[in-house]
Amino acid sequence: MNDTVLQYALAALVVLPLLGAIGALLPAPPGLKGRDPDQAVLRHGVTVTGAVLLLSIVLAAGFDYRHSARMQGTTDLSWIPALHIRIHLGVDGVSLPLIVLTALLTFLCALHAYFKMPEGPSPKAFVALLLVLEAGTIGTFAVLDLMLFFLAFEMVLIPMYFLIARWGGEGRDRAAFRFILYTLLGSVVMLLGLLLIGLKAGTFDMVALATDNGSKLSHSTQIIAVLAIGIGLAVKAPMWPLHTWLPDAHTAAPTTGSVLLAGVLLKMGTYGLVRIVLPIAPQGAHFFAPYLAAFAVVGILYGSLACLALGRQGNKGDLKRLIAYSSVGHMGFVLLGIATLTPTGVNGALFANIAHGLITGLLFFLVGAVKDRYGSTDLDRLAGTSGAALYGTAPRLGGLLAFGAVASLGLPGLAGFWGEMLAMFGAFHPAAGLSRPAYLTFMGLAAFGTLLTAAYLLVVVRRVCMGDRSAEEVRLVDVQGFEFAAWSPLVVLTVLAGLWPAALLGLTDPAVHTLLGGH
């Protein structure tokens, strides 16, 4: 397949969801009216996200894997000459997996919503917002212009805000506001850093800037720019101590919102670090890397300790909140990998990114299913004193939950293992100029974090899946057909990525070498 096809596929990946969003607001055309307007619009959502998924598969099929470091399918059009903003799109080995992941998760969410619409106002707006969200996330991974990156980064805020505030659960207003205010404050500060880079280097083009590798930016400019950009991305990632919006947002968000938030929105932060900070301002990145690593390790430990506390009996721990905190820990590994500034660490970070998207997406789906059945995600109410005994009452659901948990704790052979191991491996030999003893300490602490992670996830499995309540109590509805359909791709990919990590690493590795300036 030639480059033109890739180019159109990539452009369509961004534009199609936007058109679909407009289409969702219009009345359904005759012939597609379905049973009722709600069903018609939800089906529209499935169709459009399905088409986007197909396009992303076309993109992945046409991608030239021998040159994964090179930008492929590029579009480069002038949009706002006054600001030197160009519509510059392209995909390489770093962004391709993220784009496919986004398309997949959004499709699964639309599918899930088709059969089980979250409670709230009309599905029309839900579908439209979901599609705008998809356009924004795919856009973030596809654009190669700093200002467009900022635009796409901001584009997800309003849809996510409304998804939480309209279709969310308890405490949704506060959580939604917290989410948007934190992220906006971060991204406005990020804008200042992006502008500083653009004005000093004379271009907003990410490819040109990455080729320069920071040679046109003074040391102090790089430090200020990385600080500003880093804050914006760290809020999104989220990095401890800027993570406080995340647990509330996850707890309040509807299932689909949580899946997308954890699965793809958080990745925008770490992707930005890899795509912008590392290649464009290497000296600034080098200056801040030890701090980033330290915060990342604190995040790992903090996340797992918070989860342990939430998992304890009598603490009224919320299962969704627990998984949200576990995200803080997992994203800590991603940040640690990036902070090593080595190809090994960054590859590990990108792998852990994808793995976290798959596994946490699955976990949030499963917890949503638990909530649908029990009406609550409060661990104490679920488990009582003996345990919820999901193995007995709904064996398939229980089994999947246990699978998600062991995948999340990084069992070798599943996706969660490789990324975190490579991130720690990178910390064992950090890039030249970084203090090795410090990084060895970070590595040791991170390794301790994996133990804690294993501990709390096993606690969750024991309390939710095991127990002896099964006998007399009502049998729960086990996994339904549509749930299987929505979850099995994630399960399959988790196993696949765990058994054959080379597929993904082979894709990212050349691109990472280029981004780190190794050429």
Add this chain to the structure above:
Amino acid sequence: MTDLAGGLVQSIDWLAVAPPTILAVVALAVLVADLFVDEARRPLLGWAAVGGLVLAGLSLLPLLNGARTTFCLTTGAHNCSYVADHFTLAIQLLVIGGALLTALLSLHNQDRLPTGEFWFLLLSSAAGAALLPASRDLATLVVALEVVSLPSFALVGLRRSDRLSSEAALKFFLSSVTATAVMLLGVSFVYAATGTLHLGALSDGLTHAPAQLVTLAKTGAVLTLVGFAFKLGVAPFHFWVPDTYAGAPLPVAAYLSVVGKAAGFSGLILVTVIAFKPYGDVWGPALAVLAALTMTVGNVAALRQRPEHPRSAVRLLAWSSIGQAGYLLVPLAAAGYVADPRHQIGATVSYALMYTVVNLGAFGVAALVLRSDALNRITDYRGLYARRPLAALALAFFLLCLAGLPPGIIGLFAKVVVFSSAVDAGLGWLAVIMAVNVVIALYYYLRWTALLFVRPEPVPGEAAAVRTPASLTAAIAAAAVVGIALSGAPQLVLRFASGSLF
């Protein structure tokens, strides 16, 4: 005519002065016609005013090459009092477009206001606002500024029976007269120090002012700027703004928040960037501090508005307009730090154009809601989407443009331009303060936006459907279409930011 007189008489390029002249002539015509038109035909006056505004807008077309000057001195240096360059045209377009939208907003409730006077005052004020950006000497500038202000007092106080309206007018009048007095004092000092009123010559005059007159010149410059700060409602001279807006008839508040402000800003730009250019190191930091203060005061006050209070919608827009004035000042402050301020001025003009469209749009929807809920509270907007989906979507779009978030792409990029002018000039601290302000502003804009889509509680008994007047629909639709078009092609207004104005 003798040779001597012939040498002194300045030639007039009627085409160049057409936009303000047409407005003034139509204003007088409407006032006179009001005497002879019977009650039933009064609405025609409004359409005549709209026609006049359209005509004035069309008269900008022949000037597009942007190289006309008139009222020039015939002796000595070639100093002109009236210049129709691209800057002038951009502001005139803004003024005329803004006045046109205001006119459309006011067409439907003519029975509550004295028709002839209203249109006369609106058009006169617009004529002044159109003259202001073109004037290149301090006398013309002050006169133009007064032509903008004087009719505005009357417009604010036009609802004779309304106590708040009169109080608002009085407050506005007193603060404005003070501003004029201070400004005139400043202008006279500057004239005394330099011996010229032409802006271009002033810059030279100030550079070469005799040593003993430098203090006088500086005092004059400061007083002139203080006068402008009053007129623009810049903190700490902003106290009259919210009461005036809340007391004035809604279209008038819309007009003042957009056209009045833009005209004032164009005057400030001319004075600082052209006339007081040598003092850039003084007014640059001063304006930076004022900008930071203004946006913070405006946004914090807007944040504290209680949505359930009467008139809270207009009050919020009033305070937020103070905040927006702060953003407009940022590039202007940055202009004091750079050698060639064309980019910075362009940034202000671009932002002002964006702000005009979306703010008038927001006022338009407010006027629409006012017809069914006379109290004008923000809580009246609860569930607007269920009642009037298009109006609610339009308002959401306008508010998000003001907040600067997608889908309001033009609002986002206008802010990016402002940010980039500050970063470019090395005003990092101001950019950070503005960043915090943008977040504060998002909170109240978004709270309002979210309210639009709340599912309303079922009301016992069907509320009487209120018909929407065509002119109001046209105004909102026009603002929405322009806003959406600009979001797709931001270059249309952002081109000014690339420095093509002077």
